[in-house]
Amino acid sequence: xxxxxxxxxxxxxxxxxxxxxxxxxxxxxxxxxxxxxxxxxxxxxxxxxxxxxxxxxxxxxxxxxxxxxxxxxxxxxxxxxxxxxxxxxxxxxxxxxxxxxxxxxxxxxxxxxxxxxxxxxxxxxxxxxxxxxxxxxxxxxxxxxxxxxxxxxxxxxxxxxxxxxxxxxxxxxxxxxxxxxxxxxxxxxxxxxxxxxxxxxxxxxxxxxxxxxxxxxxxxxxxxxxxxxxxxxxxxxxxxxxxxxxxxxxxxxxxxxxxxxxxxxxxxxxxxxxxxxxxxxxxxxxxxx
Numbered sequence: 001x002x003x004x005x006x007x008x009x010x011x012x013x014x015x016x017x018x019x020x021x022x023x024x025x026x027x028x029x030x031x032x033x034x035x036x037x038x039x040x041x042x043x044x045x046x047x048x049x050x051x052x053x054x055x056x057x058x059x060x061x062x063x064x065x066x067x068x069x070x071x072x073x074x075x076x077x078x079x080x081x082x083x084x085x086x087x088x089x090x091x092x093x094x095x096x097x098x099x100x101x102x103x104x105x106x107x108x109x110x111x112x113x114x115x116x117x118x119x120x121x122x123x124x125x126x127x128x129x130x131x132x133x134x135x136x137x138x139x140x141x142x143x144x145x146x147x148x149x150x151x152x153x154x155x156x157x158x159x160x161x162x163x164x165x166x167x168x169x170x171x172x173x174x175x176x177x178x179x180x181x182x183x184x185x186x187x188x189x190x191x192x193x194x195x196x197x198x199x200x201x202x203x204x205x206x207x208x209x210x211x212x213x214x215x216x217x218x219x220x221x222x223x224x225x226x227x228x229x230x231x232x233x234x235x236x237x238x239x240x241x242x243x244x245x246x247x248x249x250x251x252x253x254x255x256x257x258x259x260x261x262x263x264x265x266x267x268x269x270x271x272x273x274x275x276x277x278x279x280x281x282x283x284x285x286x287x288x289x
Contacts, residue, residue, distance in 0.1 A: 002064075011036070012064070012072060019119045030123040037116075038071040039126070043133045044228075045074040046117060050095045051134075051142055051196065052082035053188075058099060058113040059106070084188035085181075091191040094199045127204070131244050132227045134200060138193055139238030140229060147189030155182045200241065209239045212246070212274075213281040215263075221256040221286035225249040242277040250284040259285040 002009045002016070015036050024030045049057055056078070063075040084090040100118055101109050120126045140146065162175045200206065214224055214236045224231040226238075226248055240246055249271045250258040260268045263282040274280065 005063075012066075015072075016116065019116055024119050024122040024126075027123070027125075030120075030125065033120070036071055038073045039129070041071075041073040042120075043126075043130050044137075045076055046099070046130065047133050047137060048076055049079075049082075050099055051137065051192065052079055053084070053090045053093050053095045053192075054079050054082040055093075055095070055098070055108055056081035057108065058117070059104070059108045059110045062113065084184050088184065088187070091188050092195045094195075096196075096199045096203050100203075128244055131200060131204065131206075131241055132246055134196075135238070135240045135244075135246075136226070136228045138197065142193060144190045144193065148186055151182065151185050151189065204241075206241045206244065207277065208242050210242055210276055211237065211279040212240050212276075213237050213279070214248070215281070215283035217283060217285045218256075220253065221288075222250060222252040222258060222284060224284050225251060240276070243275050245273050245275045248272045248274065248282070250286070252286050252289075255289055256286045257289045259287045261285070 002012050015033065018029075019033060022029045024033060054061075061078040063077065064072050065075065066072045087093075098104075098109060099114060100121065101114070102111060102118065104110055104114070121130075162178050166173055166175060166178070197209065201208070212226075214226065214231055216222060216224060216231070216234055219232055219234050224236075227246055250261070252258050258270045260266065261272065261282050262285060264280050265272065265274075265282055
C-alpha cells in the first residue's frame with residue numbers, strides 16, 4: 001500500500017484495490033480509473049523513466065500527489081541510475097519489459113510497484129496513447145540531435161566552473177573525469193532510439209514503422225496537432241508504429257480557416273485518425289477567412 005508523506009492516501013489505496021480487482025479492458029472500469037489519475041501526466045512520466053533506463057525504479061523513487069482540484073500526478077526525481085551512468089551499453093537495455101515485469105524482485109521492480117501500469121496496459125486506449133507518446137518523443141525531444149544539443153547546452157554553462165568545483169570538492173576527481181561522464185551521456189542519447197524502438201515493437205507485436213510526412217501550405221495560416229505534438233513548419237517528417245492509430249487536427253490561425261487535407265488522403269474534415277502501415281504524406285491547406 002502507498003505510504004503518505006502528507007495528507008491522506010486512502011483514496012489512492014482504494015483506487016489500487018479497484019485496479020487489482022477489476023479488468024481495465026472494460027472501458028467503464030478504465031474510465032473510472034482515468035477520472036482519478038492524470039493519464040496525460042502519467043504516460044510521459046512512464047515514457048521518460050523507460051527511455052532514461054532508470055533501474056532504481058519503480059520499486060524505489062516513485063512519488064505521486066493530488067489535491068482537491070487535481071487528479072493523481074507523478075513526480076520525476078532521483079534518476080542518477082539512468083542514462084548509462086553505470087553501464088556503457090545501457091542504451092541496449094529493455095527497460096519496457098523491466099517496467100512491466102509481473103514477478104520482479106523486492107528491488108527494483110516488485111509487483112506492487114508496477115501494478116497500476118500493468119493493469120492500465122490492458123486497455124487499448126491507454127496502450128495506443130502510450131505507444132504514440134514514445135513515437136512523438138522519438139520524433140522530437142528524444143532525437144539524438146536534440147538530446148546532444150541539450151546536454152551540450154548544460155555542459156557548456158557548467159564548464160567554466162568545473163575546475164574550481166573540483167579544486168574544492170573533487171576528492172581526487174578532475175575535469176577530465178567530468179568530461180568523460182558528459183561523453184557517456186551523449187553516447188547514451190546517440191544510441192538509445194534504435195534498441196528502444198525494437199523493444200516496443202517486440203513487446204506489442206508491432207510489425208514495423210512507417211514514415212509520416214506532414215506539410216502546411218502556409219505556416220502563418222495554421223498548424224497541425226499530431227498526438228501530443230504541435231507542428232508549425234512547412235514540412236515535417238517523422239516515424240510512427242504500424243497500425244497504431246494517430247490523431248491529426250488542423251488548427252487555423254486567426255483570420256484563416258481550414259480548407260482541406262490533400263495528398264494520400266483528400267478530405268475537408270479537420271480532424272483525422274490514421275491507422276497506417278505504409279509511408280503517408282498529407283498537406284493541411286488553410287485559406288483566408
